[in-house]
Amino acid sequence: MTTSSLPPTSEMVRAMLTCDAAYEGVFYTAVKTTGIFCRPTCTARKPKPENVVFHRTAEDALTAGFRPCKRCRPLDVKGAAPDWVAALLKEVEAEPSRRWTDEDLVARAIDPVRLRRWFKEQFGMTFHAYVRARRLGAALGSIGAGESIDGAAYDHGYESVSGFRDAFRQTIGTTPGRSRSKALMLYARILTPLGPMIAMAEERGLSMLEFTDRPALPAEIEELRGRYGYAITPGRNGHLDRIERELEQYFAGTLTVFEVALWLPGTAFQQEVWTALQAVPFGETRSYGELAASLGRPGASRAVGRANGQNRVSIVVPCHRIVGADGSLTGYGGGQPRKDFLLKLERRIRFGQGDAVAARSIEVQASLF
Known part of the structure; x- marks a missing residue:
């Protein structure tokens, strides 16, 4: 894990000062004057930026001699x-x-x-x-x-x-x-290194997997309740148990293909786009234009992009693998820092940076669960 995998310093300073939850798990702040390291969302008094160094993982901060903050508990x-x-x-x-x-x-x-x-x-x-x-x-x-x-x-x-x-x-x-x-839709919170997610599943499969701070989450839940007639309550079923296990393996670097059953209410066009998203290989990216062309709709990049953004099952239906025509990170409901993290994680797993680095990545991610 090198500093090149971190966001720009100015971006991390802004995220630290504003407690931006989109950077949860993306980096850790370590304060040279106190010897303490924190999450970017820590609510303790903010240090001066010149007194802060940034680390990719909690393990890196510990190795550098910093102690975990007792308020934000970065090891949890x-x-x-x-x-x-x-x-x-x-x-x-x-x-x-x-x-x-x-x-x-x-x-x-x-x-x-x-x-x-x-x-x-x-x-x-x-x-x-x-x-x-x-x-x-x-x-x-x-x-x-x-x-x-x-x-x-x-x-x-x-x-x-x-x-x-x-x-x-x-x-x-x-x-x-x-x-x-009414069909019953059960939901549960799932914890990940990038922050908590909400997962929803009915008897046929997983229908939602979103970060809990996604701005569109309330509207997505209301659509399932209103347009598709689901009764939504907390609970557990086999699909929720399975996606929790598979996410743990994904972040640990030991899973590249999700096998949890999916049930994705939507229009025929949305489902066509979401199916195409699942065909984008692990560790690779496609542009909106390439995704539209793969559907035989080369002139429909904007409509494809809209359906991509309406995907309710993040990570498993990998809308994070869609980028701009120039390779730039474009909009992502969970926040661009998370998108960048997911893409780097997948590239590191698929293409590797040497066996030692891959093994360390797996060890660090697994320790978070």
Whole structure:
């Protein structure tokens, strides 16, 4: 890992001063006057740029003699649940129909206010809202499998059918009876070296994989809910488990072809473009014009570019491999620093820079999980 793989210094200084989340995992800042290194998103008081050196990995900063910051914890995966939250989430997954109260949390030495703050920061909802959505999602799955509405209500922790109907309508957006026509889309957060991602999958395959700070994410979720009629709730299924494993292998440098099943709602033209994206080889790039020509539409570069930008499954449907005609990095929903990181990672894996460098890359990336 050489300094040539880092963004320009002026770009890193700007990202550090503005806490730009798009650079999460792209570089680390090390302060010569304190001997501490941080994430680019650290909220501690900003050092003077002349006192900062930049490192490609946390390992490089450690090797150079810097200590990890206790505030931003650069050795942890960004967004990882602390032990006290992880243990609670394990209980929720083991018994998703359980109703939780603040008294239950206090009995586990968990401050409800602190828990609420963590969930709002990481999930955009409170713990109780998350558990309620998780419970209703399980109930929706039961109704879709043929269980009666009354049975689903009582089996998933509701004391009355009327209360179940009200909660169902508020969270799912329809009545339990009408929900039988809705497909269930489950979602989970997945942690990566470049920041947390949200993955969504229905029973036929993965339908979304986006960085949680992507500006278009709310609109994409609303499109799945409104245009395609999905009921979206937190949960897990085999596709989500598989993409989590495959992403870990991808960033570790041991996977070049994703095998997770995909289900990509969209227009015929969008699906045609997304299929063509998957044909771009690992470690290579194509221009918008070349992608359009491969579809037999040489004059449709702009339309192809628009469909490319509407891709909801980043990395797996590799829209990051599409560049400008001159090879420049063009727009990317996850941010150009991430695009640059992904392209360099893939080139390094495919073409290598010597066995020792490749082995070190794999070791460094794997240590982040």
